[in-house]
Amino acid sequence: MNLLEIKNLKMDFGKDAGALRAIDDVSLAIGEGETVCLVGESGCGKTxxxxxxxxxxPTPPAHYVDGEILLNGRDVLKMSSRQLREIRGxxxxxxxxxxxxxLNPVFRIGNQIKESLKLHRPDLGAPGTASARSGMARHRAGAVPGAPSRRKALDAEVIRLLKLVGIPAPESRLRNYPFEMSGGMQQRVMIAMALASEPKLLVADEPTTALDVTIQAQILDLLSDLKQRLGMAILLITHNLGIVGDMADRVAVMYAGQIVELSPARELLRRPLHPYTRALMASVPKLRGDADRLSAIPGNVPRIGNFPPGCRFAPRCPMAKPECSSKNPDLVEVETGRFVRCPFWKTE
Amino acid sequence: MKLNMDAATPTPTAETQTALSPWQLFRRRLRRRKIAMTGGVILVFLYLAALFAGFIAPYDYQRQDRARFFHPPIWPRWEHFRLVVPRYEKLPGDFVYREVPNDTRPLHFFIRGDKYRLFGLIPASLHLFGTGDTNYPVYLLGTDQFGRCVFSRLLYGSQISLSIGVIGILLSFSFGMIIGGIAGYFAGATDTVLMRLCELIMSIPALYLIISLRGTFPPGMSSAQVYAMIVVILSFIGWAGMARVIRGMALSLREQPFVLAARALGQTHLKVIARHILPNTFSYVIVAATLNVPYYILGEVVLSFLGVGIQEPNASWGNMLTAAQNTEYLKNFPWLLAPGAAIFVTVLAFNFLGDGLRDAADTKAQ
Structure with missing residues (x-):
């Protein structure tokens, strides 16, 4: 059983006549400990x-029309708000x-991480719990001698988490306000918050977009390192194909609310099949090469609710044929593990 | 901005090297506003005086001196290197008094006198000053129509008038923040219903609402009940305005990514409101609260002045002013206006402090 299985998810914004389909028949599975990248232009439905x-x-305005999202085998869309709160985090x-x-600007970062701990780690330093449990918590927190109060246990755990995400001098840093930290440090705090609840799946929504390039690399290194050590699955959302090669086991390429290509990362990078993926890869600037202009995909992502008939990429596709604008092709497995939503994927 | 500040206040480098928390910055800016600090200091004194009213007041607020109605203020003076209090004698005619020469008693400090309860609990009889002799009273602000010491009553009255503002604000602001936070956070239908309710309350002229609400309470209530009633009535009117402002702030805060982040951690709606929405409105709330306390003090004054507030013989600034309605009294016994002066000083102090707090909280106003 996969950790996450999204099956034929269809979601609208708005209802009835004014409904705009934001996600159209998206299926995606993530196994335990797997890293999947979700790639696409802005506004294609990744987030x-x-x-x-x-x-x-938020529902409304969102409205789930069809499909299911199985997390650990249970459908998220059918959960009560209480069950939802348990899986979140x-x-x-x-x-x-x-x-x-x-990060909330009015709280010290230590307290924000503690919020996550209090919600999902009631075992931490709880009075009267079995000694085995508190002993384990103490061990993880770097051994606080004596019977640690809950407060001490929480502090120790926060420090452990801050160390884990590579924040220097965590003992003093936990008393900092978010604005006293740099963007990279803030993102590390966010990661520490996300890890505090010991999740099985970490969803990183463009975690490096707001950071400068050197910090980007550090954060990505941190994510792969944490994945190795903690064995969690990662869904990494990005519009930067450069990241994909370093991080991903598999890649899903989204366009206009649909997955157009789903493939193991290595093969996708070596030989992209869908014309959109090819165009995306062509627009990554190369270090070597004589092009003095960056190549770009002409046109824009069609606005939601204004999708062209037939293949949604057809108006921008360099290899579009007349029949492309009449029927939207299905996502078909063309090689083992490789799915493409284009009948002309063999065309060079 | 940072450079300016360092130039203005040459602080040790150790302090300037670490970044200041928003709270430290706020205090630093506030400390540079002299008028606001003056207001703050005055308020500290007023509230301390209210807290220790029984100790500072030389007499009980109920004590009547039947020989001295409408007595003018009696002040101690220096004589032979000590403070002495002169004796006055009543002349024939309406409330005319004259000082008796060379007949004084020394003023004593920490002297036993009327019994009172400190903080309303501890029985005590020690007073800050007094003569210990009923024939030589110290009426710093004269006496009223029943021969009661106006200064003592002013102090006892301040316990009611000053605390009503703070308790009223606490009540109405917490209620307003909860309602406003819920309305703004959930938006949609919840918001519409709650805001129409606020507008309903705000559309009724406050004074009519106060008086009609007062009518719903039974007559003959104890003074504690009346006090609670006044607080409830004033808060009932006051929460709506606060709720509207908080709702507006919550509407914008709910779109902030940190709210989504808290939701993604599995936090409940109510805790998101309490932990993430409302604390971000505090800088506004503190300022608004300070600027609004005077309305509650004045509200009590209005109620008591109209005779539906604190009842005699209990003292409040409002019902003490009732005695000063009569122009004839005002002309002959101007010291009866003392509570008016006290209200004036308090309201002004709150406004100065509030203005200073607002400027200090506004990071753009440098």
Missing amino acids: VTALSIGKLV GVVSYVFQEPGAA
Whole structure:
């Protein structure tokens, strides 16, 4: 059984006549400990798909039409709000794009991490729990001698987490306000918050977009390192194909609310099949090469609710044929593990 | 901004090297506003005086001196290197008094006198000053129509008038923040219903609402009940305005990523409101609260002045002013206006402090 299985998810914004389909028939599975990248241009539905895993898209305006999201075999879309609160953080944690805005400006970062601990780790330093449990917590927290009060145990755990995400001098840092930290440090705090609840799946929604390039590399290294050590699965959302090769086991490419290509990362990078993926890869600037202009995909992602008939990429596709604008092709497995939503994938 | 500050206040480098918390910055900016600090210091004195009213007041607020109605203020003076209090004698006619020359008693400090309860609990009889002789009273602000010491009553009255503002604000602001937070956070239908309710309350002229609400309470209530009633009535009117502002702030805060982040951690709606929405409105709330305390003090004054508030013989600034309605009294016994002066000073102090707090909290106003 996969950790996460999204099956034929269809989601609208609005209802009835005014409904706009934001996610159209998206299926995606993530196994335990696997890293999947979700790639696509802005506005193609990546974030909405990711937030749906925790049912975090506000309903209304969102409206789930069809499909299911199985997390540990249970359908998230059918959960009560209490069950939802348990899986949020408990099974799936989020790291967002702008760490500066995702941290509450009026709280010290230590307290924000503690919020996560209090919600999902009631065992920490709880009075009267079995000694084995508190002993384990103490061991993880780096051994506080004597019977630690809950407060001490929480502090120790926060320090352990801050160390884990590579924040120097965590003992003094936990008393910092978010604005006293740099963007990279803030993002590390966000990751520490996400890890505090010991999730099985970490959803990182463009975690490096707001950071400068050197910090980006550090954060990505941190994520792969944590994945190795903690064995959690990662769903990494990005519009940067450069990241994909370093991180991903598999890649899902989204376009206009649909997955257009799903493939093991290595093969996708070596030989992209869908014309959209090819165009995306062509627009990554190369270090060597004589092109003095960056190549770009002409046109824009069609606005939601204004999708062209037939293949949604057809109007921008360099290899479009007349029949492309009449029928939207299905996502077909063309080689083992490789799915493509284009009948002309063999065309060079 | 940072450079300016360092130039203005040459602080040790150790302090300036670490980043200041928002709270430290706020205090630093506040400390530079002299008027606001003056207001704050005055308020500290007023509230301390209210707290220790029984000790500072030389007499009980109920004590009547039947020989001295409408007595003018009696002040101690220096004589032979000590403070002495002169004796006055009553002349024929309406409330005319004259000082008797060379007949004084020394003023004593920490002297036993009328019994009172400190903080309403501890029985005590020690007073800050007095003569210990009923024939030589110290009426710093004269006496009223029943021969009661106005200064003592002013102090006892301040316990009611000053605390009503603070308790009223606490009540109405917490209620307003909860309602406003819920309305703004959930938006949609919840918001519509709650805000129409606020508008309903705000659309009724406050004074009519106060008086009609007062009518719903039975007559002959104890003074504690009346006090609670006044607080409830004033808060009932006051929460709506606060709720509207908080709702507006919550509407914008709910879109902040940190709210989504808290939801993604599995936090409940109510805790998101309590932990993430409302604390971000505090800088506004503290300022608004300070600026609004005077309305509650004045509200009590209005109620008591109209005779539906604190009842005699209990003292409040409002019902003490009732005695000063009569122009004839005002002309002959101007010391009866003392509670008016006290209200004036208190309201002004709150406004100065509130203005200073607002400026200090506003990071753009440098």
